[in-house]
Amino acid sequence: xxxxxxxAVPLLxxxxxxxxxxSTGLTRYEGFAILGGVVLAFWGNVLWSMASQFNWDKEEGIxxxxxxxxxxxxAILVGMSLGGILGTAPSAxxxxxxxxTFFHISINASWLAVSxxxxxxxxxxxxxxxxxxxxxxxxxxxxESLNNAIGEPITLLSGLxxxxxxxxxxxxxxxxxxxxxxxxxxxxxxxxxxxxxxxxVNSVSLDLLVLAAMAVVLLFLGDxxxxxxxxxxxxxxxxxxxxx
Amino acid sequence: xxxxxxxxxxxxxxxKREMSWTNPVASLLIKTVxxxxxxxxxxxxYWFGSSFVGLFTPERLAYIxxxxxxxxxxxxxxxxxxxxxxxxxxxxxxxxxxxxxSSTVPYLAGRCLGSFVDSIPVVAISLFVSYYVSFPMFKxxxxxxxxxxxxxxxxxALIVSLPTAMALGYLLGAYTVFVTKFEWALPSYVxxxxxxxxxxxxxxxxxPYPFSLIPEILPFTYLMRASRDALIYNSWSLYLGxxxxxxxxxxxxxxxxxxxFRLAEDSARNxxxxxxxxx
Numbered sequence: 059x060x061x062x063x064x065x066a067v068p069l070l071x072x073x074x075x076x077x078x079x080x081s082t083g084l085t086r087y088e089g090f091a092i093l094g095g096v097v098l099a100f101w102g103n104v105l106w107s108m109a110s111q112f113n114w115d116k117e118e119g120i121x122x123x124x125x126x127x128x129x130x131x132x133a134i135l136v137g138m139s140l141g142g143i144l145g146t147a148p149s150a151x152x153x154x155x156x157x158x159t160f161f162h163i164s165i166n167a168s169w170l171a172v173s174x175x176x177x178x179x180x181x182x183x184x185x186x187x188x189x190x191x192x193x194x195x196x197x198x199x200x201x202e203s204l205n206n207a208i209g210e211p212i213t214l215l216s217g218l219x220x221x222x223x224x225x226x227x228x229x230x231x232x233x234x235x236x237x238x239x240x241x242x243x244x245x246x247x248x249x250x251x252x253x254x255x256x257x258x259v260n261s262v263s264l265d266l267l268v269l270a271a272m273a274v275v276l277l278f279l280g281d282x283x284x285x286x287x288x289x290x291x292x293x294x295x296x297x298x299x300x301x302x
Numbered sequence: 303x304x305x306x307x308x309x310x311x312x313x314x315x316x317x318k319r320e321m322s323w324t325n326p327v328a329s330l331l332i333k334t335v336x337x338x339x340x341x342x343x344x345x346x347x348y349w350f351g352s353s354f355v356g357l358f359t360p361e362r363l364a365y366i367x368x369x370x371x372x373x374x375x376x377x378x379x380x381x382x383x384x385x386x387x388x389x390x391x392x393x394x395x396x397x398x399x400x401x402x403x404s405s406t407v408p409y410l411a412g413r414c415l416g417s418f419v420d421s422i423p424v425v426a427i428s429l430f431v432s433y434y435v436s437f438p439m440f441k442x443x444x445x446x447x448x449x450x451x452x453x454x455x456x457x458x459a460l461i462v463s464l465p466t467a468m469a470l471g472y473l474l475g476a477y478t479v480f481v482t483k484f485e486w487a488l489p490s491y492v493x494x495x496x497x498x499x500x501x502x503x504x505x506x507x508x509x510p511y512p513f514s515l516i517p518e519i520l521p522f523t524y525l526m527r528a529s530r531d532a533l534i535y536n537s538w539s540l541y542l543g544x545x546x547x548x549x550x551x552x553x554x555x556x557x558x559x560x561x562x563f564r565l566a567e568d569s570a571r572n573x574x575x576x577x578x579x580x581x
Contacts, residue, residue, distance in 0.1 A: 066487065208335075211335055214343045220350045228439040
């Protein structure tokens, strides 16, 4: 049931984009749309089940239980990330299966590069979820509006369905630089290279380094931000205040 | 008169809810960002694919921008009755609306109307922004005709599509009265399927047979066609044909929607789902 529920947006969006690619006459890029759908499943999980999770838990009175547990809040979030990745993997696999069945996508993959890129993309993406989680903890119920507002623009800038940086990007240089600060942008670019263009580990080594650096920095930032907000919330008595 | 008052009161409440009970300008900006980004994503996919094979045309770019912008409005509708019932169960508002005689149907109609009013500026801004960023990004302006007549034609098409939108609302409402969690699952599927089957991004002929027949029976397809007839082709004959299907199809769809919603509501009352929520 959970897989079926989570499948709707990534599957139908990627099918629509693949059909749009097909309608332009460029069927060989339908794979870009399916790959975008796979990563969209994880991005949706980061946004709705990671970034906003503490806010929902606070509304339901579960957050207090996290606070009194001996585990640090950031460790709970890391655990949630692993659970989120495992829970989303079947939906992503279905997108691949259905995309493969309907569009007969031809790939030219270097599996070592694909695996490394995928792992580091998810690590940096979920680390970004930790940073957003601390932000949403501070902003309370505005989190949902923020999620609705940032989801699509990040999908656009990060080039989930088309290259948004480098050659083929429709964006001006300044926007490409800004887009490069989003882990999803670097991850998608590297994934396209390694899945469709036989990108060896060497050809995506710079992307892998950047993704690894982003994961470390974002994890550190998320941890510090969570601690700071927890401390501020304790002082001001707003940590478990609902409907803020 | 009492029915009209109920609908208008619900529309006012729905509009405030859609605005997240906040500053209308801030809310409008937040709400516009996502649909505009979605329209641009579709336009870029078309540009990227068609440029590669040398088949890019500004007319087709306009086709995608208009369809994707109107689709944004349709997708927004899909969630409104679901949110009205699901949140209403949480806050005990929905059971109270229910126990007021003959109130749930006008209540959902009002909420859809509120969402309709709320989404008009979103569509307009999405179209406007997508049109103006097209040149810097694609070195071509989409062929969209903006004149008082074409805007009035578009406005008429959107108004005539209201029964269709409400019908979808009642059908999804019929589902939502029975569910206590994951209420957004079915609307997600419905809005996603409409993206594929309503000619929002590509003509029905792109779909393999027999799937290519589905768009022909959906009133939403005729909203897309009427909007394009107004803004791109500027053809009265095509426009009136699409409007005819949209009007009659929408009214039939609305009658079916209300009937199914009433049956579902009766069944939900008998089974104790009207005020059931997961704590």
